[in-house]
Amino acid sequence: MTTTAQHPAIAPTPRTPTEPSPDLLDYRLVHRAMAVDLDRLADAAAEMASHPDEARLRALRRYLDAVSTEIDSHHRIEDEHVWPHLAALVGDDAVFDQMVADHDSLATQLSALHDLARTGAVAHLAAGLRHLADDLARHIADEEGDLFPMIEAVVTVQDYKRLQRAFRSNLRLRLLPFVVPWVVSHATGAERAAVLADAGLPMRVVHRLFASSFRRREAALFRRPSPSSGDRRTVRRGCRFARMHTASSDAPVAASAVDRSAGARGRPSPTPAVDPERTVERS
Numbered sequence: 001m002t003t004t005a006q007h008p009a010i011a012p013t014p015r016t017p018t019e020p021s022p023d024l025l026d027y028r029l030v031h032r033a034m035a036v037d038l039d040r041l042a043d044a045a046a047e048m049a050s051h052p053d054e055a056r057l058r059a060l061r062r063y064l065d066a067v068s069t070e071i072d073s074h075h076r077i078e079d080e081h082v083w084p085h086l087a088a089l090v091g092d093d094a095v096f097d098q099m100v101a102d103h104d105s106l107a108t109q110l111s112a113l114h115d116l117a118r119t120g121a122v123a124h125l126a127a128g129l130r131h132l133a134d135d136l137a138r139h140i141a142d143e144e145g146d147l148f149p150m151i152e153a154v155v156t157v158q159d160y161k162r163l164q165r166a167f168r169s170n171l172r173l174r175l176l177p178f179v180v181p182w183v184v185s186h187a188t189g190a191e192r193a194a195v196l197a198d199a200g201l202p203m204r205v206v207h208r209l210f211a212s213s214f215r216r217r218e219a220a221l222f223r224r225p226s227p228s229s230g231d232r233r234t235v236r237r238g239c240r241f242a243r244m245h246t247a248s249s250d251a252p253v254a255a256s257a258v259d260r261s262a263g264a265r266g267r268p269s270p271t272p273a274v275d276p277e278r279t280v281e282r283s
């Protein structure tokens with residue numbers, strides 16, 4: 001199990017009140033891609049349990065493999081870089097213990113699903129994916145509700161850029177043709193322009209080269225060019241969560257985030273903040 005007691009890889013500089021807060025758009029988009037697509041994968045597997053389709057199942061295995069690898073990479077950087085960085089700034093490791101425990105539990109589930117996807121019954125795979133999707137959505141809601149306000153309050157823009165580089169440099173090269181268009185596909189129109197501008201030229205080139213093939217892959221698996229009723233349900237819950245978060249953000253941010261962490265597990269909206277205009281990009 002990874003612990004948060006290790007020293008941060010980057011010596012943190014506390015943000016002063018007059019400095020701008022870091023923009024967490026790319027972080028939120030990665031969370032949204034994970035939460036929405038685990039939900040869609042669970043739905044797709046449930047459909048295949050009643051309507052077997054070998055070609056579609058192969059597409060699900062490949063998609064799940066790529067998403068799982070990205071989730072593992074994302075959690076590793078959080079455990080090894082983001083949480084230690086925050087812990088050094090707020091002087092409290094305990095607040096991150098639940099996040100680390102969640103990551104361990106999610107990794108165990110992902111590993112079991114990896115085996116199930118190859119050898120198990122599709123119905124079991126569907127049930128496992130549903131359980132994982134619900135746990136991951138809850139985890140992301142807790143993380144965005146408790147730790148994102150802390151990041152915005154205490155991390156400098158410069159240090160956040162270093163953390164972004166840690167996330168991006170940990171991506172496997174062979175997965176970039178999937179991960180880049182995958183994350184961008186979960187952005188609204190305005191978010192898409194902003195995240196691509198921030199991503200840098202190499203990532204924009206990867207996106208331009210592979211967005212079309214990603215869309216074909218996505219359509220072959222999910223068979224819906226636009227968000228499903230399940231996606232819209234996720235969006236509605238996300239909006240409720242976003243409103244709750246906005247309403248509570250007048251409180252002193254870092255302190256309230258630390259204080260609320262113990263009660264975060266009861267959060268009623270287990271989804272990240274997502275935009276109701278979320279569209280599957282078509283450019």
Ligand SMILES: [Fe+2]
Nearest residue numbers: 031074078143
């Ligand atoms: Fe995360």
